[in-house]
Amino acid sequence: MTIIRTVVFVILIFLVEFYFLKKLTKSIxxxxxxxxxxxNRKLLISFLVFINLYPLFLVCAWSYSDFTGxxxxxxxxxxxxxxxxxxxxxxxxxxxxxxxxxILFTALKLLLFPLIKKYRQxxxxxxxxxxxxxxxxxxxxxxARTIHDYYSVEVRKVIFEKPxxxxxxxxxxxxxxxxxxxxxxxxxxxxxxxISKVNAQHPDLVLIGGDFISSTPDYINLASEEIxxxxxxxxxxxxxxxxxNWAYHDDYQKSLNQITAALKEHNVYMNDNKDLKLSLxxxxxxxxxxxDTYVRRITKNQLDSLVSDKNKYGLKIFLTHQAGKYLIDTAxxxxxDLFLGGHTHGGQITFLFPFKNLSPTLFETPYVRGDxxxxxxxxIVTRGLGMSLVPLRYNSTPxxxxxxxxxx
Numbered sequence: 001m002t003i004i005r006t007v008v009f010v011i012l013i014f015l016v017e018f019y020f021l022k023k024l025t026k027s028i029x030x031x032x033x034x035x036x037x038x039x040n041r042k043l044l045i046s047f048l049v050f051i052n053l054y055p056l057f058l059v060c061a062w063s064y065s066d067f068t069g070x071x072x073x074x075x076x077x078x079x080x081x082x083x084x085x086x087x088x089x090x091x092x093x094x095x096x097x098x099x100x101x102x103i104l105f106t107a108l109k110l111l112l113f114p115l116i117k118k119y120r121q122x123x124x125x126x127x128x129x130x131x132x133x134x135x136x137x138x139x140x141x142x143x144a145r146t147i148h149d150y151y152s153v154e155v156r157k158v159i160f161e162k163p164x165x166x167x168x169x170x171x172x173x174x175x176x177x178x179x180x181x182x183x184x185x186x187x188x189x190x191x192x193x194x195i196s197k198v199n200a201q202h203p204d205l206v207l208i209g210g211d212f213i214s215s216t217p218d219y220i221n222l223a224s225e226e227i228x229x230x231x232x233x234x235x236x237x238x239x240x241x242x243x244x245n246w247a248y249h250d251d252y253q254k255s256l257n258q259i260t261a262a263l264k265e266h267n268v269y270m271n272d273n274k275d276l277k278l279s280l281x282x283x284x285x286x287x288x289x290x291x292d293t294y295v296r297r298i299t300k301n302q303l304d305s306l307v308s309d310k311n312k313y314g315l316k317i318f319l320t321h322q323a324g325k326y327l328i329d330t331a332x333x334x335x336x337d338l339f340l341g342g343h344t345h346g347g348q349i350t351f352l353f354p355f356k357n358l359s360p361t362l363f364e365t366p367y368v369r370g371d372x373x374x375x376x377x378x379x380i381v382t383r384g385l386g387m388s389l390v391p392l393r394y395n396s397t398p399x400x401x402x403x404x405x406x407x408x
Contacts, residue, residue, distance in 0.1 A: 005062065006058075006059050006062045006063060006066075009055065009058070009059070010055070010059060013052070013055050013092075016092065016095050016096060016099065017048070017052075017095065019099060019102070020095040020098060020099055020102075023098075023099075023102050023131055024131065024132075024135060025037060026128070026131075027127070027128035027129075027131040027132050028132070030124060030125055030128035031125075031128060031129070031132065050087070051087060051088055051091050052088070053084050053088075054084040054085055054087075054088035055088065057074075057084065058074075061073055061074065071249075076184060081391070085391060086391075086392065089390055089391070089392050090142055090143050090146060090392070093142045093146070093349070093351075093392075093394050094135075094138045094139060094142045096351060097138050097142060097351050097352065098131075098134055098135055098138055100351055100352075100353055100358065101134050101353075102131065102134075104353075104354070105127055105130060105131070109123070109127065142394065145394055145395060146392045146393065146394050148397065149392075149393035149394060149395070149396060149397050149398070150190075150392070150393065152397050152398065153193065153194055153197050153385070153397070153398045153399070153400060154383075154397050154398070154399050154400070155197060155200075155201065155399075155400045155402055156382075156399050156400070156401050156402070157402045157404065158371060158378075158380060158401060158402065158403045158404070159403075159404050159406060160337070160338060160378055160403055160404070160405055160406065161406045161407070161408035162315070162337055162376075162405065162406075162407070162408050163407075163408040164407075164408075165314065165315065165405060165406070165407040165408065166281075166283045166314040166407075167407060168280075168281035168282060168283050169280065169281060169283050169285075169314060169315060169405050169407075170405065170406060170407045171404060171405070171406065172204050172205075172280065172281065172404070172405040173201065173202065173203050173204050173205075173402060173403070173404055173405075174203065174204065174205045174206075174207060174317075174338075174402075174403040174405070175198055175201050175203035175205070175206045175207075175232070175400060175401070175402050175403070176206075176207050176208075176209070176340050176380060176382055176400075176401040176402075176403060177194075177198060177206070177207075177208055177209070177382060177384065177385070177400055177401070178208060178209025178210065178211065178241075178321070178341075178342025178343070178382050178384045179209065179210075179211040179241070179342050179343065179345055179382075179383075179384025179385060179386050180194075180208075180211060180212050180213075180223055180227065180384070180385050180386055181211055181212075181213065181214045181243065181384070181385065181386020181387060181388060182212060182213050182214070182219040182220075182222050182223035182226070182386070183213065183214035183215070183216075183219055183386070185386070185387055185391045186214075186385060186386040186387065187222075188222060188226070190385070191222070191223070191226040191385075192226065194385050194398065194400070195226055195227070195229050195230055197400055198230050198400055199229075199230060199231050201400065201402045202231075203230075203231075203232050203233070203402070204232070204233045204234055204280070205232060205233070205234045205235065205237075205278075205280065206230055206232040206235070206236040206237070207236075207237055207238070207287065207317070207319055207340060208227070208236065208237070208238035208239070208268075209238070209239060209241065209319065209320070209321050209340060209341060209342025209343065209382065209384070210238055210239050210240050210241020210242070210243075210244055210270075210293075210321040210342065210343075211241030211242060211243045211244060211321065211342065211343070211384070211386070212224070212227065212238075212241070212243075212244060212259055212263070213243055213244070213246075213247060213259070214243055214246075214386065214387075214388055215243065215246050215247065215249075216247060217247040217248065217255070217258060220247060220258060220259055220262050221262060223259075223262075224259070224262035224263045224265065224266050224268065225266060227263065227266065227268050228263075228265075228266025228267060228268055229266075230268075234278060234280055235267070235269070235278075236267065236268045236269070237268075237269050237270075237271060237276060237287065237289070237319075238263070238268065238269070238270045238271065238289075239270070239271060239272075239289040239290065239291065239319050239320055239321055240256065240270060240271075240272050240289075240291040240293060240321065241293065241321045241342070241343070242293045242294050242295065242321060242322075242343065243388065244256055244259050244270070244293075245293065245295040245296075246295075247259065252295050252296075256272070260272075271289035272289070272291050273289065273290055273291050273298055273302055273306065274288075274289050274306075275287075275288050275289075275306050276288075276289065277313075280315075283314040283315070284312065284313045284314060285313055285314060285315045285316075285317070286312070286313045286315070286316045286317065287317045287319060288306050288307060288316070288317070288318050288319065288331075288336070289319050289320070290303065290306065290318070290319070290320040290327060291320075291321075292320045292321060292322045292324055292327060293321055293322065298327075303327070303330055307330060307331070307334040307336075311335075315337055315338075315405070316334075316335060316336040316337050316338075317336065317337065317338045317339075317340065318331040318336045318338065318339045318340070319339075319340045319341075320339075320340075320341055321341065321342055321343050322341065322343045322365075323339065323341030323343070323365065323367050323379065323381055324365075327339075328374060328379060329374075331377060332374045332375050332377045336377055337376070337377060337378070338377070338378055338379075338380070338403070339374070339377055339378070339379040339380070340379075340380050340382070341367070341379065341380070341381045341382075342381065342382055342384050343381075344361050344364075344365065344367070344368050344369060344381060344383075345361070345383060345384050345386070345387065345388070345393070345396060346368060346369035346381075346382070346383025346384065346396040346397075346399060347359030347360075347361040347362070347368040347369060347395075347396050348361070348387060348388070348390065348393050348394075348396050349390060349392075349393070349394045349395075349396070350368075350394060350395035350396050351394075351395070352395065357395065359396075367379070367381050368381065369381050369382075369383050369396070369399075380401055380403070382399050382400075382401045383396055383397065383398060383399035384398065384399065385398040385399075
């Protein structure tokens with residue numbers, strides 16, 4: 001399996017770099033001539049070798065792991081990050097971002113071919129200029145945006161109006177967060193900044209969509225201690241996330257038990273397929289926590305036993321890590337008011353494109369970020385804080401969602 005993954009990875013990297021460099025070098029020749037590339041050939045080769053040191057390392061590490069059975073080893077230090085990991089991923093973002101527009105240019109050229117064939121040389125020069133301008137723009141924009149999305153946190157305010165909402169809950173504030181992913185990239189300083197912005201909202205209730213760590217048990221205490229600093233009038237409650245099962249590679253239950261216990265010590269309560277009946281300002285409120293992760297999916301029987309009579313509560317909230325369509329349909333049918341989900345990181349890597357930005361997350365779900373309406377039910381998918389697979393965000397700034405309830 002690792003060998004197949006390695007081969008696919010190498011092929012994809014090669015294809016992306018080949019197409020990007022082909023378009024770029026062709027455009028350079030148009031304006032600067034072949035002699036410019038010849039004169040800078042050694043510099044270009046040196047850069048390509050440097051930028052591909054990280055994927056070369058991964059190929060060796062994966063292959064070694066596959067042959068020996070040892071865990072994949074990746075150095076955990078700042079020098080490896082800044083010298084190999086970050087340059088590779090930033091350059092890859094630049095390549096993919098540019099290629100999306102290169103494909104658009106090619107499509108437009110084919111579409112307009114009958115009109116521009118008389119002016120072939122001018123069209124070639126115009127395309128070359130567009131390519132060079134585009135590459136220059138993204139060489140500046142991509143690193144700047146990844147830095148911004150690492151250090152910034154947005155507070156997104158959502159107003160939810162419900163006809164017949166008890167007056168006692170008018171102006172009640174729920175803060176929803178998710179995907180903390182405490183690890184060496186989301187460290188204590190980054191967590192403290194995030195939690196301070198949560199507390200600045202003065203929440204009445206805090207709900208969390210899971211994923212407190214990325215992997216390994218090393219960051220369980222850090223995550224629970226920092227989340228425990230949240231100040232919430234009616235408490236802090238979470239569902240189970242994917243990564244909450246992965247502190248220990250071969251023991252999902254041990255991971256979940258340890259994280260649940262650590263959170264509980266700091267008055268943060270993780271709920272695994274559970275109905276929580278709260279009295280908020282003396283109004284009965286139901287929060288249904290469902291466990292829907294890669295490790296374990298809630299069954300239909302479990303789901304049917306959780307969702308309850310819609311007439312008993314002043315407000316009904318459905319909370320899960322992955323916002324699957326069958327969960328959405330069930331919650332809407334059972335009269336829930338709010339549906340809250342995380343998991344997507346808001347499309348952690350999102351590429352700019354006309355009319356609709358593109359993210360690999362769209363292959364998994366159309367509900368990447370923001371608000372979605374299903375009848376009278378409002379679904380919110382929050383962008384979270386942390387990262388997984390790639391230690392960067394691009395066009396997906398971390399988010400805190402502050403929901404204010406109003407009587408409609």
